[in-house]
Amino acid sequence: MQYLCELLEYIGGERDLPPAGTIAAISSVFARSLTWVILLALIYAFCGNSSKFMYIDF
């Protein structure tokens, strides 16, 4: 569980380095570019739902 959390944090930009034991390819330019493409595709697919953030002027 700890490893999974740290891996997700790395993919999400919270950590600078992947957790120990992860294959080096995950921090390659290709893998990071692919992550951005997937994230952008998800944003494009779902952005029609957009609503206000709850914590602004709540």
Added chain:
Amino acid sequence: MIFNTFSYYLIFLFPAAILFRAVRPALRCWVIVVSGCLFFLNFSYDIAGIRGVLCLFIFLAEAIMSRLYRPGSRWCVWGLFQSVALLCFFKYWNYFTGLIYFGREDALWWNRAFLPLGISFFTFEFYHYAWDRKHGKTEAGALGEYLAFILFFPTMVAGPIKRYQDFLPKLRSPSQEWPADFERGISRILTGLVKKFAIADLLTATTNHLNAVEVRSADRWALPLWLIAFGFKIYMDFSAYSDIAIGSARLFGIRVPENFDWPFLKSNIASFWAHWHMSLTRWLIDYVFIPLGGSRVTAPRVYANVLMTMFISGLWHGASNHYVVWGLWHGLLLCIHRAWRAYRGEPSPSRVLRWASSGLTFVGVSAGWAFFCLDVHTALLLYRRLILG
């Protein structure tokens, strides 16, 4: 909206971040001040028109006042009063007058009440600075540096709530690792947008059912699912917001505090609060709980301090009775946890017990969401239906 608009990225974030890194160090804070002012004017006008725009004077007045703060000075006390008064006036005027005129027509009702953009957050930063200056815990810094602290637009609207003594060194010598900061920062922003669009907004379809009519007519099994969905929605929504704010700050080479650290996986309510909206929790501990006496007083006083802190937390979340009840519910859970810990000592390291404890914490937190998203009567109706059918 703000963080999910193109104008935020194209007009404010990227130009300001690039300019901040391009200019000479002495001008950096003024890049933040000017971009922060433009950001506030633009989005305040969208929200509250010319009245919102005029609220920029709040920042300017606070910055001028801040030059008078000295350790032990009465001006600091005035600064504390001013921060609380501002928040009470704009956010709680109608709530408090409603309590005064309870059950009668509210003669003091402010018809055109509005909330200046980010007031719940920037007043907490004002308060922190006045308090820490009074107690000699932070240096004054230059006027431009303090203005940059309060007008730093990635965190201006909804945090994370920063500390001046943490922010100042980063403002003076921001990270110079452009490629890493931009790559990590943009990854963080994209992740935040995915959490918002693909998860939080999708959960809205489920949480829209949380109203009196639907609670009355729903199948019993649906009620806890709606509450759990609301819990995940608020987590995804606000952690997405924090991701975007933290990622945006990273583009400037400035790291701001984290706000969430897997709170739903924590094994007790105290740990939950230490990992949920962390910058607020730390603020409440430092500026409410500890000044009240913290945990260095008699046991009944400690419980009273916990309840008072969570009462203020609830009231801060909204000018409504149901937020107060939500805060008190969490205060009660924290008191029960404290009493249990005092009775049983440190918890067992057993993995099974830890998972059971996490499950129990999740149930307690989820039960509380009813008071967060529903008025008190509807929340009680939901519990009645949940328990009695």
